[in-house]
Amino acid sequence: xxxxxxxxxxxxxxxxxxxxxxxxxxxxxxxxxxxxxxxxxxxxxxxxxxxxxxxxxxxxxxxxxxxxxxxxxxxxxxxxxxxxxxxxxxxxxxxxxxxxxxxxxxxxxxxxxxxxxxxxxxxxxxxxxxxxxxxxxxxxxxxxxxxxxxxxxxxxxxxxxxxxxxxxxxxxxxxxxxxxxxxxxxxxxxxxx
Ligand code: GLN
Numbered sequence: 001x002x003x004x005x006x007x008x009x010x011x012x013x014x015x016x017x018x019x020x021x022x023x024x025x026x027x028x029x030x031x032x033x034x035x036x037x038x039x040x041x042x043x044x045x046x047x048x049x050x051x052x053x054x055x056x057x058x059x060x061x062x063x064x065x066x067x068x069x070x071x072x073x074x075x076x077x078x079x080x081x082x083x084x085x086x087x088x089x090x091x092x093x094x095x096x097x098x099x100x101x102x103x104x105x106x107x108x109x110x111x112x113x114x115x116x117x118x119x120x121x122x123x124x125x126x127x128x129x130x131x132x133x134x135x136x137x138x139x140x141x142x143x144x145x146x147x148x149x150x151x152x153x154x155x156x157x158x159x160x161x162x163x164x165x166x167x168x169x170x171x172x173x174x175x176x177x178x179x180x181x182x183x184x185x186x187x188x189x190x191x192x193x
Pocket of ligand 1: 049135
């Protein structure tokens with residue numbers, strides 16, 4: 001199994017390190033031809049405006065969009081989740097890949113709590129709560145009936161979701177030692193989930 005991590009900007013090295021811990025081949029992706037050999041793709045956190053501009057500049061946007069539409073599994077974390085959304089409610093600065101039926105809001109947690117860590121219940125990952133790290137995180141405001149909600153904060157805010165082979169989290173599983181979220185994505189790639 002070979003997983004690409006979009007390496008335009010942001011926390012791509014941490015995703016590659018996490019995939020290596022799971023003994024999976026992981027490649028940084030910057031070129032169009034590197035997309036053609038992948039079984040799955042991770043779009044990392046960082047700054048969604050920059051990532052989107054660089055995807056356009058590297059001619060990766062339309063290819064990633066069509067691969068995702070034709071079934072390539074894609075996992076977006078934080079800025080990567082913003083890029084998967086087909087609607088961003090509070091910003092027209094970002095051209096998203098736009099393949100998940102979700103509406104997201106950027107920088108949704110305000111200044112005081114713009115970064116925090118919390119133990120999240122994620123039933124798809126088992127009983128044990130998941131240590132979720134939020135950094136200037138977005139939230140999911142709306143999701144269509146095609147979308148499975150995987151996690152909510154205590155107040156009901158949606159922070160992780162799945163639609164077919166597309167997976168999104170508002171938080172950063174690559175910044176913790178808990179490998180279960182990445183394993184869940186690999187199970188989707190392998191067709192076990
Ligand atoms: N605030 C960033 C954005 O809007 C996302 C932050 C992150 O990826 N940690 O793109």
